[in-house]
Amino acid sequence: MKPSYNVxxxxxxxxxxxxxxxxxxxxxxxxxxxxxxxxxxxxxxxPLEVRLWLSEALKEDSMRLYSYTxxxxxxxxxxxxxxxxxxxxxxxxxxxxVVVATGGQATMFSTLATILSxxxxxxxxxPTYFGYWNxxxxxxxxxxPIVASLDKGFQPGxxxxxxxxxxxxxxxxxxxxxxxxxxxxxxxxxxxxxxEIAVDYGLWIVYDEPYKTLIYEGEHxxxxxxxxxxxxSLNAFSKDPGIPGWRLGYIYGPxxxxxxxALASEAITYNPPSVAQHLVTVYLRNRELRxxxxxxxxxxxxxxxxxxxxxxxxIEGAKYVKPGGAMFLMVDMKEVLEPLKVDCTLLAERLLxxxxxxxxxxxFFGKSTKTFIxxxxxxxxxxxxxxxxxxxxxLLEEMGKExxxxxxxxxxxxxx
Amino acid sequence: MKPSYNVxxxxxxxxxxxxxxxxxxxxxxxxxxxxxxxxxxxxxxxPLEVRLWLSEALKEDSMRLYSYTxxxxxxxxxxxxxxxxxxxxxxxxxxxxVVVATGGQATMFSTLATILSxxxxxxxxxPTYFGYWNxxxxxxxxxxPIVASLDKGFQPGxxxxxxxxxxxxxxxxxxxxxxxxxxxxxxxxxxxxxxEIAVDYGLWIVYDEPYKTLIYEGEHxxxxxxxxxxxxSLNAFSKDPGIPGWRLGYIYGPxxxxxxxALASEAITYNPPSVAQHLVTVYLRNRELRxxxxxxxxxxxxxxxxxxxxxxxxIEGAKYVKPGGAMFLMVDMKEVLEPLKVDCTLLAERLLxxxxxxxxxxxFFGKSTKTFIxxxxxxxxxxxxxxxxxxxxxLLEEMGKExxxxxxxxxxxxxx
Numbered sequence: 032m033k034p035s036y037n038v039x040x041x042x043x044x045x046x047x048x049x050x051x052x053x054x055x056x057x058x059x060x061x062x063x064x065x066x067x068x069x070x071x072x073x074x075x076x077x078p079l080e081v082r083l084w085l086s087e088a089l090k091e092d093s094m095r096l097y098s099y100t101x102x103x104x105x106x107x108x109x110x111x112x113x114x115x116x117x118x119x120x121x122x123x124x125x126x127x128x129v130v131v132a133t134g135g136q137a138t139m140f141s142t143l144a145t146i147l148s149x150x151x152x153x154x155x156x157x158p159t160y161f162g163y164w165n166x167x168x169x170x171x172x173x174x175x176p177i178v179a180s181l182d183k184g185f186q187p188g189x190x191x192x193x194x195x196x197x198x199x200x201x202x203x204x205x206x207x208x209x210x211x212x213x214x215x216x217x218x219x220x221x222x223x224x225x226x227e228i229a230v231d232y233g234l235w236i237v238y239d240e241p242y243k244t245l246i247y248e249g250e251h252x253x254x255x256x257x258x259x260x261x262x263x264s265l266n267a268f269s270k271d272p273g274i275p276g277w278r279l280g281y282i283y284g285p286x287x288x289x290x291x292x293a294l295a296s297e298a299i300t301y302n303p304p305s306v307a308q309h310l311v312t313v314y315l316r317n318r319e320l321r322x323x324x325x326x327x328x329x330x331x332x333x334x335x336x337x338x339x340x341x342x343x344x345x346i347e348g349a350k351y352v353k354p355g356g357a358m359f360l361m362v363d364m365k366e367v368l369e370p371l372k373v374d375c376t377l378l379a380e381r382l383l384x385x386x387x388x389x390x391x392x393x394x395f396f397g398k399s400t401k402t403f404i405x406x407x408x409x410x411x412x413x414x415x416x417x418x419x420x421x422x423x424x425x426l427l428e429e430m431g432k433e434x435x436x437x438x439x440x441x442x443x444x445x446x447x
Numbered sequence: 448m449k450p451s452y453n454v455x456x457x458x459x460x461x462x463x464x465x466x467x468x469x470x471x472x473x474x475x476x477x478x479x480x481x482x483x484x485x486x487x488x489x490x491x492x493x494p495l496e497v498r499l500w501l502s503e504a505l506k507e508d509s510m511r512l513y514s515y516t517x518x519x520x521x522x523x524x525x526x527x528x529x530x531x532x533x534x535x536x537x538x539x540x541x542x543x544x545v546v547v548a549t550g551g552q553a554t555m556f557s558t559l560a561t562i563l564s565x566x567x568x569x570x571x572x573x574p575t576y577f578g579y580w581n582x583x584x585x586x587x588x589x590x591x592p593i594v595a596s597l598d599k600g601f602q603p604g605x606x607x608x609x610x611x612x613x614x615x616x617x618x619x620x621x622x623x624x625x626x627x628x629x630x631x632x633x634x635x636x637x638x639x640x641x642x643e644i645a646v647d648y649g650l651w652i653v654y655d656e657p658y659k660t661l662i663y664e665g666e667h668x669x670x671x672x673x674x675x676x677x678x679x680s681l682n683a684f685s686k687d688p689g690i691p692g693w694r695l696g697y698i699y700g701p702x703x704x705x706x707x708x709a710l711a712s713e714a715i716t717y718n719p720p721s722v723a724q725h726l727v728t729v730y731l732r733n734r735e736l737r738x739x740x741x742x743x744x745x746x747x748x749x750x751x752x753x754x755x756x757x758x759x760x761x762i763e764g765a766k767y768v769k770p771g772g773a774m775f776l777m778v779d780m781k782e783v784l785e786p787l788k789v790d791c792t793l794l795a796e797r798l799l800x801x802x803x804x805x806x807x808x809x810x811f812f813g814k815s816t817k818t819f820i821x822x823x824x825x826x827x828x829x830x831x832x833x834x835x836x837x838x839x840x841x842l843l844e845e846m847g848k849e850x851x852x853x854x855x856x857x858x859x860x861x862x863x
Binding site for chain 2: 032033034035036037039040041043044045046048049052053056070072073074075076077079082083085086087089090091092093094096097098099100101102106133134135136137140144145146147148165166169202203229230231232233234235260261273274275276277278288291294295297298299300301302303304305306307
């Protein structure tokens with residue numbers, strides 16, 4: 032007899048980046064070279080100094096690098112994070128408010144597992160990081176999307192948020208800043224209003240800030256400073272110092288809830304990966320190196336962003352807001368694609384298959400961005416970014432001719 | 448207003464190893480040297496050759512080591528696992544039946560999240576690995592413990608298992624082999640009976656085999672070979688090649704359920720740590736090195752086991768079965784402790800505080816082992832194991848005198 036399973040897991044969906052990556056893998060195996068404008072992945076590895084430290088440590092014939100660690104992470108790493116937060120944003124937390132976790136996804140999972148009950152309503156932006164839609168379904172919470180539109184610079188509408196709160200049902204507001212997929216930095220005034228709302232209504236602000244050190248213009252708002260009793264902050268070392276595959280992140284918030292989140296974190300992975308913890312401790316403890324690496328990464332990514340913006344600005348009808356942080360340019364292609372009778376998903380598919388350029392269609396991030404594409408700029412060199420956008424323009428031109436061809440043909444048919 | 452949380456997480460408990468480790472950390476900070484007989488942690492690092500490979504790769508100025516990976520793990524690693532299973536146990540699985548996950552705990556979490564629904568009954572051994580009690584509570588499943596007693600060599604009783612099955616309610620049997628905490632290898636005949644039961648009643652066998660290559664006498668049973676449609680096998684690279692802190696394991700089973708488990712795995716950690724995947728791929732692909740390392744680890748651990756058994760045999764009244772595999776010696780201290788009016792938890796506490804030796808009381812593993820202690824042998828050298836057990840004997844002697852003192856004193860009081 033075939034055993035059965037829990038149908039609740041059927042709400043889980045594969046990440047769209049992963050679906051794209053599988054096609055990319057196939058193309059690569061066929062010897063094809065794909066320009067990757069689809070992933071939120073840093074283009075530069077961690078600083079050589081910390082890599083060399085680890086390279087030496089691996090030669091030691093001891094268990095130091097390999098042992099289990101405390102489930103909320105090494106005390107030394109948590110202390111380094113406390114100091115880092117203090118220096119970066121004047122954030123004042125103690126070690127028992129910091130839980131190191133197994134990457135950004137695990138920070139989301141452990142936090143939502145702890146704060147959400149079935150039937151809870153959760154306010155989040157449309158568009159937002161696709162992972163949240165998935166997890167809210169899994170925890171049987173109801174997403175309450177608020178459209179953050181391009182013409183308002185993707186800033187959340189405070190009034191709309193207030194109106195969508197249902198007392199006793201709304202549990203949390205999820206906010207990503209600098210934002211994925213839009214690159215928008217949360218305005219300080221908006222952040223202050225959100226903090227007031229959270230305090231007034233007893234809501235959590237789940238503040239997702241994995242890109243907080245990648246700011247090109249403007250300043251990052253540390254939400255915890257505005258609502259310390261109501262903010263749970265999610266962080267990752269994926270983008271800075273650049274170890275996405277190694278899976279390391281951390282969460283901070285009120286001590287009482289962090290204690291519970293720590294147990295949820297232990298339940299899913301027992302402890303965050305020790306090797307990543309060692310590497311990041313060395314990185315954070317070397318303050319000068321850390322400052323230098325952030326500046327270096329920002330300089331490189333900003334140059335890539337500027338090249339991308341310059342190239343995209345040549346596509347007539349493409350609308351965007353220059354991103355102040357993070358890794359993405361969110362482009363509204365409505366005016367470009369409507370005359371072609373093509374949607375963004377088809378565009379992305381054809382671009383990958385015919386022109387070997389990967390990007391993500393906007394529909395993965397929300398209903399309001401169905402006519403958008405998300406381009407990421409930190410992975411590829413400026414030259415390859417130029418080439419990628421050039422190929423996008425080329426495909427659009429070809430599509431224009433096809434649609435002209437289609438029209439002529441249908442005119443011809445009509446004249447028969 | 449203070450925000451609230453989901454009280455369901457309050458069933459989660461800290462691992463007892465962790466609780467002990469926190470005391471150990473404190474003692475270490477006081478400059479004290481603790482003999483660790485409490486953790487299931489290998490005493491030897493991965494082979495030098497694979498560490499040197501990684502040491503070199505870290506010098507490369509590319510993202511190769513750091514990038515995200517496919518959520519079920521690199522294809523090359525999954526292929527290496529398929530070949531490894533074939534060679535080790537004649538197990539015949541395809542790549543789409545293998546999901547690499549973020550350590551043993553994550554294999555348990557993703558699997559139970561996928562197969563269990565609230566109210567399901569799950570048969571497991573008493574004693575068993577403490578992590579299972581915790582997770583079953585979290586998934587609102589009811590544990591149905593079957594006592595596996597020392598005088599039967601900790602073998603599960605097939606009849607008792609059969610009798611405890613409730614049609615439509617029992618969903619799974621959890622079986623660990625080689626066992627934690629007892630070191631027992633599942634008998635082939637028992638395994639065959641369990642396989643028949645699973646097939647007849649449509650149950651899952653969640654077969655937890657992280658110690659499968661650490662066999663000192665006897666042979667490891669590959670349950671999947673006996674019930675391929677009903678077995679989900681959980682595996683870890685924590686013990687072999689010895690990277691517990693790095694968090695890497697894998698799951699194999701029927702393709703249809705592995706697809707679902709892969710999505711659960713992606714939901715909790717996005718992907719298994721890339722650096723561990725690279726290291727283990729090199730290890731598994733170097734077949735000769737792999738065989739040599741297993742033999743080397745077994746020789747070292749077996750020597751430590753034998754020393755431990757020899758020393759424990761000197762404690763009058765201590766009962767045990769020599770473990771055929773894994774890392775633990777489970778000792779019944781009933782006859783020793785009853786006259787002293789001391790339970791195992793107090794013994795463990797005093798041993799740690801007064802004699803600086805860490806072990807785990809049996810009550811963490813089940814109700815039937817309240818008079819047991821679990822000693823682990825792979826972490827410390829033979830000399831330190833001898834010294835640890837000697838101190839245990841010393842403490843017991845001191846306790847004997849105290850209890851004599853107590854008796855005299857109470858006799859004295861009575862005569863007043």
